Amino acid sequence: MIGAVSGLLLRSVVVLTGTALLTFVLLWNAPGDPALSIAQARYATVVSGDVLEQVRAEAGLDGGFWTAFRGWIEPLLVGDFGQSSVTGRDVWPDLLTAASYTVPLALMGLGIGMVIALPLAILATRRPGSWMDRLAVALASLGAAIPAYWLGLLLILLFAVTLAWLPAMGARTPAHAILPAMTLGFGVAAALTRIIRSGILEARGQSFLPALRRRGVTHRAIGRDHVAPHAAIPVITVFGLELAFLLEGLVMVEVIFARPGLGSFLVSAILARDFPKVQAAVLLTALIFVTINLAIDLIYRVIDPRIGARDA
Amino acid sequence: MRSVIVLAIVFVMFAVVGPILAPHDPTAINIPQRLSPPNSQWFLGTDALGRDILSRLLHGARWSLGLAFLISLIGLAIGTVVGLAAALGGKWMDWAIMRVTDMFLAFPELVAAVVIAGLMGASTASLIFALSIVGWMRYARVARGIGLSLESRGYVIQARLAGMSPLSIARWHYLPSLLPSLIVVWTGMFARAILGISALGFLGFGVQPPTPEWGTMLLDARIHMRSTPLQMIWPGLAVVACVLAINLAGDSLRDALAERERSA
Numbered sequence: 001m002i003g004a005v006s007g008l009l010l011r012s013v014v015v016l017t018g019t020a021l022l023t024f025v026l027l028w029n030a031p032g033d034p035a036l037s038i039a040q041a042r043y044a045t046v047v048s049g050d051v052l053e054q055v056r057a058e059a060g061l062d063g064g065f066w067t068a069f070r071g072w073i074e075p076l077l078v079g080d081f082g083q084s085s086v087t088g089r090d091v092w093p094d095l096l097t098a099a100s101y102t103v104p105l106a107l108m109g110l111g112i113g114m115v116i117a118l119p120l121a122i123l124a125t126r127r128p129g130s131w132m133d134r135l136a137v138a139l140a141s142l143g144a145a146i147p148a149y150w151l152g153l154l155l156i157l158l159f160a161v162t163l164a165w166l167p168a169m170g171a172r173t174p175a176h177a178i179l180p181a182m183t184l185g186f187g188v189a190a191a192l193t194r195i196i197r198s199g200i201l202e203a204r205g206q207s208f209l210p211a212l213r214r215r216g217v218t219h220r221a222i223g224r225d226h227v228a229p230h231a232a233i234p235v236i237t238v239f240g241l242e243l244a245f246l247l248e249g250l251v252m253v254e255v256i257f258a259r260p261g262l263g264s265f266l267v268s269a270i271l272a273r274d275f276p277k278v279q280a281a282v283l284l285t286a287l288i289f290v291t292i293n294l295a296i297d298l299i300y301r302v303i304d305p306r307i308g309a310r311d312a
Numbered sequence: 313m314r315s316v317i318v319l320a321i322v323f324v325m326f327a328v329v330g331p332i333l334a335p336h337d338p339t340a341i342n343i344p345q346r347l348s349p350p351n352s353q354w355f356l357g358t359d360a361l362g363r364d365i366l367s368r369l370l371h372g373a374r375w376s377l378g379l380a381f382l383i384s385l386i387g388l389a390i391g392t393v394v395g396l397a398a399a400l401g402g403k404w405m406d407w408a409i410m411r412v413t414d415m416f417l418a419f420p421e422l423v424a425a426v427v428i429a430g431l432m433g434a435s436t437a438s439l440i441f442a443l444s445i446v447g448w449m450r451y452a453r454v455a456r457g458i459g460l461s462l463e464s465r466g467y468v469i470q471a472r473l474a475g476m477s478p479l480s481i482a483r484w485h486y487l488p489s490l491l492p493s494l495i496v497v498w499t500g501m502f503a504r505a506i507l508g509i510s511a512l513g514f515l516g517f518g519v520q521p522p523t524p525e526w527g528t529m530l531l532d533a534r535i536h537m538r539s540t541p542l543q544m545i546w547p548g549l550a551v552v553a554c555v556l557a558i559n560l561a562g563d564s565l566r567d568a569l570a571e572r573e574r575s576a
Contacts, residue, residue, distance in 0.1 A: 011414065018415035023427075030431040141563075145556035147507050149514050150548035153534060157541050248422035252511060266423070267515065270430035282427060286418045 008297050012290045019286040020076075020279075024069050027275050035061050037273035041086040059085055059275075072279065082276040091280045095265065099284070101171055102254070102261035105180055106246055112185025117192035124193070125200040136193055143190020148249040152183040152256040169258045180257045184249050191245060195238045196231065203230030233303060236296055243292055247285060317561055323554050327377040330370035338363060338371040339522045347540050356546050359532055365543060368524035369550055375525045377554065379440065380505035386444040387505075388498050391451025396486055398452070399459025400478045410456070413449050421446040422508055429517040439518045443508045450497050458490050492569050499562030503555045510551050526551050 027034070035056035039047040042055075056062045060071040075082060081091040124136035159179060160168035167176050204227060212222055251263030258264070262281060269277035331338075335355070342362030350357045356365040398409040416424075425442040432438035462468050462485065471481050512518035513527025521528060526547040533544040 011411065014411050015414045015418045018412070019418050022415065026428060026431060031433055141556060141559060142552075145503070145552050145559055147511060147548070147551055147555075149511060150530065150551065153530070153537070153544055153548070157537055157544070161538055161541070244420040247420040248511075251423055251426060252514070255515060267426065267430070270427060273431075278427065278431070282419075285420070285423060289420070290418050 004301065005298065008294055012294050015290055016283075016286060020073060020283060021069075023279055023282045024072065027278065028065055028068070030273075032273070034273060034275060035059060038085045041272050041274070072276075076283075081280040084274050084277050086272050086274045091276050094277075095262075095280050095284060098260060098262045098265040098281075101259055102250060102263065105177060105184065105253075105259070105261065106250060108177060108181035109184025109188055109246060109249070112181055113188025113192050116185065116189035117196055120189070120193050121196035121200060124197050125204070128201060133197075136197060140190045140194040140197075143186055144194070146187070146190075147252070148183055148187055149252040149256055151186060152180070152253055155179050155183055156256070171257075171259045171261075176257070176259070180253045180259060183253050183256075184246065187249050188242065188246060191238070191242055192235070195235050195242075199231035199234040200227060202234070203227045206230060229303070233300075236299060236303070239296060243289065247289070317564075323373070323377065323557055326370065327373040330373045334364075334367035334370040336364035336367040338367040338524045340364075347536060347543070349540065350542065357540065357542060359529070359543060360536055363524075365529075365546055368529060369526070369546055372524040372526045372529060372547070373550070375519055375523060376506055376509055376527075376551070379436070379509050379519070380502055383440055383443045383447060383505045383509075384498055384502040386440070387447035387501055388451055388494060390444070391448035392455050392487075392490065392494060394448065395452040395455025395457075396459055396482045396490075398456040399463070399486070400482055406456070409452075413452050416446065417449050419446070421504070422511055425508055425512060426515060426517060429512055430515075434517045434520055436519050436523075439509065439512055442512070443505055447501055447505065447508075450501065451494055454493050454497050455486075455490050458493060459486055462486055462489060496562055496566045496569060499558055499565060503558040503562070506551060506555055506558070510547075 033052075035052055036047065038059055039051055039055045043051070047055075053062075060068050063071075072082065079092075081095065083090055084094070120136050120139070124133040127133065156168045156179065159166045166178050167173065168179055170176055206226070209222060209226065212226065213219075250261065251266065253259070254261040254263035255267055262285070266278065266281040266285075269281060340363060342358065344362065345354070345358050346360055346362040348354050348358040348362070354364050354366070356369065359365055359368070394409060394413070398406045398413075401409070424446045428442035428445065429438045432441065468481065468485050471485055476484075509518055509525070510527030510530065513525045513529075514531050516528075516531060518527055519525040521532075529547040530544060533540075533547065537544055
């Protein structure tokens with residue numbers, strides 16, 4: 001077990017280091033002169049050669065790739081994300097503020113998704129092939145095909161423009177979070193319904209269930225003690241992939257609803273060519289993603305010991 | 313199954329012959345007729361510059377579906393090569409390649425595509441590059457997984473003993489077994505590429521105006537949500553219909569494949 005855990009940890013560190021390097025290579029090779037875009041973003045006037053040179057030196061862009069990379073990665077290892085190259089403000093507090101908008105929204109989206117998907121999947125699998133089941137599958141397929149940005153726009157159109165029940169833009173009050181959370185939640189629900197449904201159906205096919213039934217274990221107890229844990233495994237597996245879906249949805253949803261979260265942070269940093277901010281946002285996303293996937297891998301081995309034994 | 317495939321073919325036909333069917337020039341600006349509701353002249357109405365929405369949708373199909381097709385094929389090619397290299401290249405090669413794959417997977421595809429396309433500057437070329445570079449990992453995993461399971465098959469061992477090079481083993485023994493599963497992955501990635509293209513277009517990082525593309529059309533329509541909400545409905549419906557048809561076709565392909573494997 002300890003060997004497996006340290007193997008997984010090592011893997012995560014390698015992946016994170018690689019991501020940092022890849023991002024930096026990408027930024028370094030982005031077309032256009034980064035010093036020029038920084039200077040233009042800062043001074044918004046015609047930039048003279050002197051200004052350009054000093055900006056270049058200050059941003060650490062004059063010493064070649066590895067100098068610049070070390071200038072970024074070394075402070076990062078002690079938790080310093082550096083300063084925004086446009087405003088000069090520290091990146092870390094801004095990043096935290098952005099995350100404080102994004103994390104609750106993500107959790108709400110997941111919550112709404114769970115609340116819709118679990119009952120729907122259980123109802124659907126009560127009688128496989130019934131109209132209820134077909135409806136659930138149809139809804140899930142439809143939900144997977146609707147892009148988050150379009151769903152968000154439709155919800156704005158219905159609830160904010162036509163009915164005028166809910167606010168759409170910004171994040172001033174908790175009510176502002178309802179529409180974005182619904183947008184995310186529906187997408188999550190569609191994917192989860194599908195997974196939970198097939199998880200339950202697969203668990204039902206297990207060969208020891210008829211034996212239990214013949215021994216007189218009640219339907220309810222079989223569902224709770226035997227079907228549910230089996231169905232949970234594929235759900236947890238796909239949760240990692242779902243998370244990617246959720247993060248993608250978050251970027252679009254935040255842009256549509258003009259919420260100042262991580263997605264908006266990233267998009268506006270890209271548009272402003274604010275490289276320290278882009279790097280910080282990218283690395284934080286990768287860190288969240290890798291950590292959760294690591295956690296999933298570990299939970300997996302606890303729930304189903306066969307897994308560690310199989311792919312060690 | 314058959315109906316879904318017919319539907320998918322209908323969409324492909326739209327992409328091919330759509331521009332011929334278009335009643336107007338998709339980029340012709342007609343300011344006096346701007347934001348017109350649907351009527352007998354403009355079947356789906358006009359946008360803020362007075363361009364015919366139906367014509368833009370039909371021309372946009374070529375961009376959205378054609379680019380998605382291209383991007384998913386590039387991903388298929390890269391992923392298959394990478395996956396086969398991992399499966400056939402020995403233990404270390406496998407470890408290294410799969411860690412690189414993990415690195416690319418350590419990032420939500422669309423977010424990575426936004427970063428790449430955004431930094432490279434908005435253009436169709438950077439859109440294709442961005443979505444292809446983030447879209448090969450699933451193929452690679454599937455190809456490697458099946459590849460590893462083939463390693464101990466009798467015919468593969470015999471081929472190796474007979475002195476066949478890894479390259480020809482990959483070509484003649486692995487590829488045919490991989491293709492059905494890869495095609496199923498491909499349908500999913502094709503649908504994702506359509507979503508990705510329109511998402512990037514919507515963020516302004518994709519195909520640039522005045523070229524009609526569904527995501528960019530949505531972006532334009534969004535501002536006029538209050539006055540002409542219908543303008544926003546059409547491109548979204550087009551995306552949903554295509555993605556749904558392709559996903560359903562992929563599902564039935566997968567079921568058919570599972571059925572065949574069970575009976576084999």
